[in-house]
Amino acid sequence: MSVQQSILACLLVAASVCQAQTGRLSVTASGNGTMQPWLVGLAATVGFLFLVFTLLIIKRLMKKDRREEDSLIDHSLEMEPGKGDKQTPL
Secondary structure, X not given: OOHXXXXXXXXXXXXXXXXXXXXXXXXXXXXXXXXXXXXXXXXHHHHHHHHHHHHHHHHHHHHHHHHHHHHHHHHHHHOOOXXXXXXXXX
């Protein structure tokens, strides 16, 4: 299981536990103890977009680290004597 999947699983479990303990969502200005349907949809959309944004940032950072490591390995292999002396015209 990758780090991204682990983080997502932990967030989903935490959210479900919190909702199960309270038995309802937060109180709104209407005062009846439940959220209005449009507000539930809006909160779900914003939460989903935040999770996707976070996962994309993490993925990009991990790819960047891998590319840097791969380029260091590639450069060390390419630095064999006598093979890197040729220059090509632009």
